[in-house]
Amino acid sequence: MNTQTMTDDTVQTTEMRQKLRSIAGVLLMSLGPVLMAFILSGVILLILKVNPFSYYGYVFGRGLLSPTGVQATLTRMGPLLLIAASLIVAFRAGIWNLGGDAQFLVGAVFCAAATPLMAPHVPVWLGLLAGAAISAIFGGLWALLPAFLRAYQGLNEIITTLMMNFLGISLASVLVKLVFLDPSTTVPQTRTLAVEDRLPTLFGTTISSGLIIGLVAILAVHFVMTRTAFGLRLRVVGGNASAAVHAGLAVPLLTVMVFAISGGLAGLSGGVAILGQYGNVRADWNPAYSLSIVPLVFLARFNGFAAIGFVGLFSILSIGAESAARRTGVPNYFTLVTIGILLVMLAVSEYYSAKRQKAGA
Amino acid sequence: MLDAHPRATDIPSGTEAPPIVTFEGVTKRYPGIIANDSIDMEFRAGEVHVLLGENGAGKSTLVSMLSGLQQPDDGRILIDGVEKPIGSPGEALEIGISTVFQHSMLVPSLTLVENATLGRKWWQKPDREGTAQVMNAAAERIGVRLDPMALTGDLSLGERQQAEITRALMRGARFLILDEATAMLTPDDAARLGELMRRLAAEGMAVVFITHKLNEAVAYGDRVSVLRLGKKVGGLSPEELKSLDPQEATNAVVQLMFGTREASTGERDRPDATTVDRSAKPTLELLALYAKSGRVPLENIEFKVWPGEILGIAGIDGNGQKQLASTIAGQAPVSDGRIILDGAYIDKMTIGQRREKGLRYVTDDRLGEGTVGTFPMSINLLLKEIGQTPYWRGGIEQPEAIRENARQKVKEFDIRTPSIDTPVGKLSGGNIQKVLLARELAGAARVVIFEKPTYGLDLANIAATKMRIREAAQSGAAVILISTELDELLELSHRIAVMDQGRVAGIVENEDGARHKIGALMSGAEK
Ligand SMILES: Nc1ncnc2c1ncn2[C@@H]1O[C@H](COP(=O)(O)OP(=O)(O)O)[C@@H](O)[C@H]1O
Ligand SMILES: [Mg+2]
Numbered sequence: 001m002n003t004q005t006m007t008d009d010t011v012q013t014t015e016m017r018q019k020l021r022s023i024a025g026v027l028l029m030s031l032g033p034v035l036m037a038f039i040l041s042g043v044i045l046l047i048l049k050v051n052p053f054s055y056y057g058y059v060f061g062r063g064l065l066s067p068t069g070v071q072a073t074l075t076r077m078g079p080l081l082l083i084a085a086s087l088i089v090a091f092r093a094g095i096w097n098l099g100g101d102a103q104f105l106v107g108a109v110f111c112a113a114a115t116p117l118m119a120p121h122v123p124v125w126l127g128l129l130a131g132a133a134i135s136a137i138f139g140g141l142w143a144l145l146p147a148f149l150r151a152y153q154g155l156n157e158i159i160t161t162l163m164m165n166f167l168g169i170s171l172a173s174v175l176v177k178l179v180f181l182d183p184s185t186t187v188p189q190t191r192t193l194a195v196e197d198r199l200p201t202l203f204g205t206t207i208s209s210g211l212i213i214g215l216v217a218i219l220a221v222h223f224v225m226t227r228t229a230f231g232l233r234l235r236v237v238g239g240n241a242s243a244a245v246h247a248g249l250a251v252p253l254l255t256v257m258v259f260a261i262s263g264g265l266a267g268l269s270g271g272v273a274i275l276g277q278y279g280n281v282r283a284d285w286n287p288a289y290s291l292s293i294v295p296l297v298f299l300a301r302f303n304g305f306a307a308i309g310f311v312g313l314f315s316i317l318s319i320g321a322e323s324a325a326r327r328t329g330v331p332n333y334f335t336l337v338t339i340g341i342l343l344v345m346l347a348v349s350e351y352y353s354a355k356r357q358k359a360g361a
Numbered sequence: 362m363l364d365a366h367p368r369a370t371d372i373p374s375g376t377e378a379p380p381i382v383t384f385e386g387v388t389k390r391y392p393g394i395i396a397n398d399s400i401d402m403e404f405r406a407g408e409v410h411v412l413l414g415e416n417g418a419g420k421s422t423l424v425s426m427l428s429g430l431q432q433p434d435d436g437r438i439l440i441d442g443v444e445k446p447i448g449s450p451g452e453a454l455e456i457g458i459s460t461v462f463q464h465s466m467l468v469p470s471l472t473l474v475e476n477a478t479l480g481r482k483w484w485q486k487p488d489r490e491g492t493a494q495v496m497n498a499a500a501e502r503i504g505v506r507l508d509p510m511a512l513t514g515d516l517s518l519g520e521r522q523q524a525e526i527t528r529a530l531m532r533g534a535r536f537l538i539l540d541e542a543t544a545m546l547t548p549d550d551a552a553r554l555g556e557l558m559r560r561l562a563a564e565g566m567a568v569v570f571i572t573h574k575l576n577e578a579v580a581y582g583d584r585v586s587v588l589r590l591g592k593k594v595g596g597l598s599p600e601e602l603k604s605l606d607p608q609e610a611t612n613a614v615v616q617l618m619f620g621t622r623e624a625s626t627g628e629r630d631r632p633d634a635t636t637v638d639r640s641a642k643p644t645l646e647l648l649a650l651y652a653k654s655g656r657v658p659l660e661n662i663e664f665k666v667w668p669g670e671i672l673g674i675a676g677i678d679g680n681g682q683k684q685l686a687s688t689i690a691g692q693a694p695v696s697d698g699r700i701i702l703d704g705a706y707i708d709k710m711t712i713g714q715r716r717e718k719g720l721r722y723v724t725d726d727r728l729g730e731g732t733v734g735t736f737p738m739s740i741n742l743l744l745k746e747i748g749q750t751p752y753w754r755g756g757i758e759q760p761e762a763i764r765e766n767a768r769q770k771v772k773e774f775d776i777r778t779p780s781i782d783t784p785v786g787k788l789s790g791g792n793i794q795k796v797l798l799a800r801e802l803a804g805a806a807r808v809v810i811f812e813k814p815t816y817g818l819d820l821a822n823i824a825a826t827k828m829r830i831r832e833a834a835q836s837g838a839a840v841i842l843i844s845t846e847l848d849e850l851l852e853l854s855h856r857i858a859v860m861d862q863g864r865v866a867g868i869v870e871n872e873d874g875a876r877h878k879i880g881a882l883m884s885g886a887e888k
Contacts, residue, residue, distance in 0.1 A: 018392065229748035229756045235736075236744065242730035245692060246722075247744045248712030 026301070029353055033299070033345035034313070040345075041338045050328050058327055063320030071206045073315045078210025078276060079104075080315055082269035083289050084307045085214075085221040087297045090262040092225050094238030095150070097259065099143060099161030100266040100290025102168020105281075107139035107267025109172045109190070112274045112281040113180035116191035124197055131193075132213075132271045139267010140260045142168055147259030151252035157259075169286055176283045188283035199276040208276030215308070217265060222304025234258060266290060292318075292336065295343040314339065378406040379442065381536055381567050382427060382458075387436035389422050391787075394779055396422040398591040399436065404536070408599070409558050409568040411582035413575070413618060415819040416791025417777055418588040420571045424538045427569065428460040429453035459534030461526050461542045469514035473524050476513060477531060492531075499530045502557065515656050520679060526554070537561065538569045541790075543577060544817045555581040573819045579610045587617040594618075618820070631871055632831075637670040637855055642704065644668050644839035645808045647689070650698035655684035657863045662698070664858055664868060666808070666839035671830065673854030673871075674843040675879050681863035682843045683725075686812045689841070690722040691715045703807060716745060719807025719838075725816055727793045734786025738778055739767035741785045742800050770799040775825070791822035798829050809833045810841045815849060827853060851876060859883055 042052030062069040083100055090097035115131035122130070146160035182191040199209045225231035237244045237254050244251050269289070274281065296314055300306035317335045325332040380403040389397040396419045404410050404427075412420045425431040426438070429447040437444050440456055447453050453460075467476045477496055478487035493509035500507050500523075507524050516524065526542055539558075543551040551574075558568050558581050572578055578585055579602070586596040595617045602610060643665035652659040659681055666672045674682055687693045689700060691712040700708040707715050724731045732741045743752055743763060751762045767781035776795045778788055785796055794814070801809065811830055815823045830853055834840045844850050850857050851871060858868045859882035866882045869875050 227758045229753045229758070232740070232747050232758070236733055236747070239733040239735055240730070242726075243733045243744065245712075246724060246730040247747070248691070248716060249747075250711075 025353075026306075029349050033342055033349050036345045037338055037342035040341045041334075044337065045330070048330065050330055055324055055328050055330060058324035059317060059320030061320070062323035063316035063318075068206070069319055069323070073312075073319045074211050075206065075208045075277060076319060077311055077315045078208055078212075078214040079269040079273040080289055080293060080311045081211075081214030081218045081308065082265050082272060083293045084297055084300075084311050085218040085304070086262045086265035086269065087290070087293060088218070088221050088225065088302050088304060088307065089234070089265065090258055091297060092231075092238055092302050093234035093254070093258045094241070095255065095258050095262070096158045097143065097146075097161050097262045097266075098158055098291070098294070099146060099164045099168070099263070100269075100293075101286065101288050102165040102172070103139040103142045103263045103266035104270040104273075104290060105172040105286060106142045106168050106270070107135035108270030108274050109175050109180065109281050110138040111135035111271040112190040112193070112279075113175070115197075115275065116193045116280075119193060119197040127197055128199060128275055131275050132268060135271025135274070136264040136268040139270060140264035142267070143259040143263025144256070147256045147263075150259070151255040172281070172286075173284050176281055176285075180281075182280070190280045192280040193275065195279070198279060199272070208272075210272040210276035213268075213272055217268070218304045218307060221265075225302075225304075292339060295339055295346070299342065299346055378408070378565070380405045380439075381441060383439040383442070384423075384426075385437040385439065387423075387426065387433045387438065389419075389426060389431060390434050391422075392779055395591045397426070397433075400588075400593050402586060402593065404567050404569060405584075406535070406567050407562050407565050408583040409562045409570055409581055411578040411585045412569060412571045412588065413573075413578055413585060413614060414588035415618065416817075416822050417590075417789035418819075419591040420588055421540055421789070422591075423588070424460065424540055424569060424571065427453065427458055427536075427538060429458075454532065454534075457533075457535035458538065459529040459532050459536065460538040461529050461540065467513045467521055467525060467528075470512070472510050472512055473507060473528075474509040476524070477509075477528050495531055496527060500524075500527045502530065523550070534566070536567045536569075538571075540571045541573070541817050542570075543572055543574065551577065573817070573823075575611050575614055575820075576607070578614065579607045585610075585614060587614065589618065615820075631851070632671065632834075632853060632855055634855055634871070636835075637667050639667055641667060644703060645689075645841075646699075646701040648699040648701065650688065650700065651696045652684055652688040652693055653696040655681070655687075655693055657681040657684055659684050659688060659863050662865055664865065666841060668837045668839055669834050670856070671834045671840040671842055671854045673850035673857035674841060674860055675847060675850050675857050676845070676860035676866075676883060678845050680860045682860055683812065684863070685860070686722060686724070686810050686841075686843060689808075689810060690720065713745075719805055721801040721806045721809040721838075723797050723801045723809065723811045723814055725813035725843075727790070727797060728786060731797050732785045732793060735784050737782045738776070738785045738788065738796055739763050739781040741796055742767055742770055745800065770796075770803075774799040790817045791819060794818060794822065794826065798826065802829060802833060806833060806836075806838045808839045808841070810843070812843045813845065814842070815844070815846065847876065847879065850879075 038056070042056070045052040045055050063073050064070060083104065086100055086103075087097065111131045111134050114134050115127055118130055119127045142164060143161070146155075146157045146164055149155035149160050150157045176190055177188045180190045182189055201207055202209055202211070225235065233244075233249050233254060236247065236249060237251055237258075241251060244254075273287075292314065293311065296310040297307055300310050314335070317338060318332070321330075321332040321335045324330060325334075382404045384400050384402040387397060387400045387402075388395065398419075400423060402423075412423065414420050422431065426433055427447065429450045429452050432446065432448070438447060439445070440447070447456065447458070450460075467473075468479070471479075474489050474493045474496060475487070477492050478489070496507070496509045507520065507527065513521060513524070526539070529537060543554055555577060558570060562568055562583065570578075570581065582602065583599045584596065585602065587594050597605075597610065597613060601613075605613065645666040647662050647664055650659060650662040657680060662685065664672065674685065676682060684693060688695060691707075691710065695708045698708070699706055702715070702718050702720060705718070707718060707720070710718070728734050733744065740763070743766065746752065748756060752759055752766065764781060770776065771778065771781060774795045776788075776799065777792050785793060788796070798814075814826050814830065818826060827849070830840060830842060842850065842854055854871050856868055856870055857875065857879055859866045859879055861883065867878075869878045869882070
């Protein structure tokens with residue numbers, strides 16, 4: 001044994017073994033915290049005098065096992081996957097875009113305002129395409145101010161994107177109440193997109209084809225980030241910004257592009273939610289998907305495939321929790337408690353894996 | 362480089378003292394490599410214990426187990442004669458073991474004082490004033506001038522390391538680890554640190570000193586241990602060291618480190634000045650160059666470098682050398698003046714365009730800006746060619762081409778790595794440098810800037826790097842060699858420019874008496 005390069009043969013077998021071991025490690029590191037989170041949430045339910053088995057029975061019975069529930073779960077996954085894609089682009093590039101909620105809402109509001117007006121005059125596909133484009137463009141635009149502040153002034157984007165959240169959420173609500181109001185209803189909401197003008201459903205079910213858009217988006221993002229020159233440039237900026245400068249990368253330009261793409265995907269997520277599910281935006285509507293997806297993306301270690309799994313799980317939980325809430329009285333944001341515990345468990349497992357690595361395992 | 366300093370034989374060293382730390386059969390494995398193989402070693406109070414060995418020999422690994430950063434896979438560690446693991450850096454500090462690392466561990470966004478107060482408990486108020494005073498006093502003791510209120514990120518690598526040594530001393534350790542701490546210091550400061558080590562040892566402190574400079578080892582060490590490929594291959598006891606004169610001791614150490622090779626590799630032959638045709642057009646020309654944005658502003662820099670010529674840049678660290686390199690490379694803006702490469706103005710070009718014109722920059726900040734430490738070595742080799750064929754086609758990565766390139770470079774540049782997928786940050790300093798050399802010297806280079814290219818390297822890697830520098834010039838490139846090692850400059854350069862406070866104090870032909878003239882320019886005598 002020495003420090004020389006090993007022969008090709010041993011390199012390959014050790015590589016194989018290392019790969020297998022690292023896959024097993026990743027599975028353990030990802031699923032271990034999930035299990036622990038369920039157990040600890042169960043303990044909290046017990047303290048609240050709710051039977052955790054019946055609670056989770058309702059959750060999974062509705063979110064995963066009932067036909068209508070599963071369709072709702074899969075439909076909700078569409079926008080959530082787009083959010084995850086938006087976050088993966090940014091996080092891999094070392095940019096902490098936490099403004100996804102506003103980017104989502106601003107995209108959704110402009111899409112909901114414009115599409116019902118266009119729909120009667122253009123073919124359905126064109127209306128949908130235009131609606132989706134509008135949502136992506138406005139989502140991207142909403143990310144530009146933090147982008148420029150970060151790229152050219154070095155301002156911390158965590159603070160600016162969170163501030164843009166407050167502004168964006170208020171703006172969306174003001175726009176719905178004052179500007180894009182549907183004159184034909186008394187409730188403050190935008191005009192509603194007719195059901196036949198919405199995204200088609202899949203194979204005679206109620207699953208929105210937004211799911212396909214979400215899957216394509218996250219797989220495309222995964223491919224771009226891991227296999228292309230553009231993705232590598234972004235990862236260099238994220239991995240070591242000084243090295244990016246040294247290597248001659250246009251760091252400010254790349255930074256702005258990351259914000260635009262990330263914001264665009266978040267906006268598109270809003271568009272897909274409108275075009276596929278809701279058809280309109282009501283005043284004060286804010287599902288706050290983005291901040292719920294942030295921990296999941298970390299849990300998936302910015303890996304697109306893993307993110308699909310976690311988003312699926314979250315979708316089941318959130319759909320199931322709505323029904324379990326009616327039956328057990330546990331508010332449906334209990335899902336967030338589970339996710340919160342999951343995050344803590346993630347941190348704990350991260351700590352132990354770092355320790356194990358240090359010990360040279 | 363082997364002319365040893367006078368030895369501090371007048372200070373008695375306490376070989377009678379019991380060992381503070383004892384290693385018994387300590388082994389440390391990394392994937393694919395045994396970094397430390399069954400090491401037996403003692404570290405005694407009152408002794409400067411020098412660890413020698415080539416890059417990758419396992420010296421840093423050994424001290425990382427002393428400082429609690431790594432745990433041995435096998436073997437025992439005794440503290441004051443009692444078996445006790447050093448479980449974490451915190452435990453090491455409690456035992457009194459303080460470390461100064463090869464790469465700076467200071468937080469760049471904090472001032473030096475703030476860095477020094479970091480170790481306190483969270484409820485204690487950081488006493489900046491008091492700490493600053495203590496820091497100044499400690500700095501004075503080791504002959505370091507520093508501004509405690511300076512932002513760490515604004516300091517050069519050298520200054521950061523000096524601050525780090527100061528901080529370790531402030532903690533009042535009884536066991537000080539210096540991992541290549543002198544590599545960055547000017548010869549004077551290094552000598553001062555050496556004298557300080559002697560004083561600390563005399564006061565009963567144990568010092569572990571890793572260096573690549575054999576003269577330092579012989580001059581300041583009480584005991585020498587030599588590592589090769591993870592094994593302890595021998596050493597010199599205090600008695601042996603005392604009985605040998607410096608030259609004999611150096612030879613003995615070289616024998617241990619490299620088997621048969623002689624210490625006289627440092628024998629210098631000046632480059633042949635007739636190979637440079639000064640009537641031809643210069644490859645690189647700097648015209649009244651000003652760059653105001655850096656910490657040391659550049660003022661009115663003017664020089665030419667001809668094809669095949671090596672222009673040395675001498676000067677004490679932190680006199681604008683880094684600014685000069687990064688301004689030519691395009692990383693820092695030019696405020697006034699021009700840069701001409703092969704007859705074309707390049708001062709308005711981007712970094713990438715300058716590279717395309719054949720400008721190459723081997724930075725000394727190998728992990729800070731030269732590489733992305735978490736990325737595989739194979740990708741780091743192509744960091745400046747992202748998107749180019751044949752490694753990417755239509756923007757899509759071509760894994761086989763990338764791997765093939767890496768395999769070729771591993772062979773060509775003798776890069777020692779467990780695999781081409783190993784994150785570059787896990788390689789030893791010498792191998793990271795080889796990755797940088799392999800990357801920068803690929804393709805048609807017209808101008809190559811080497812910034813402290815041998816810093817922190819062992820003799821074998823220094824020789825390999827010097828060969829690359831000569832080859833670059835012989836292939837017709839204009840070479841700028843920035844170094845704080847005067848001997849290295851005298852050995853390699855055709856001419857030597859001396860930098861002082863952001864200006865070129867003078868340019869000296871490398872002929873007899875050059876050393877004297879450079880010395881005079883450095884000390885500001887010839888202004
Ligand atoms: N954290 C690590 N993971 C894997 N390999 C490592 C790690 N640290 C060091 N090594 C390897 O162990 C060997 C010894 O390295 P090191 O102790 O840094 O050498 P030295 O300090 O003598 O130059 C090298 O081959 C290096 O690549
Ligand atoms: Mg080392």
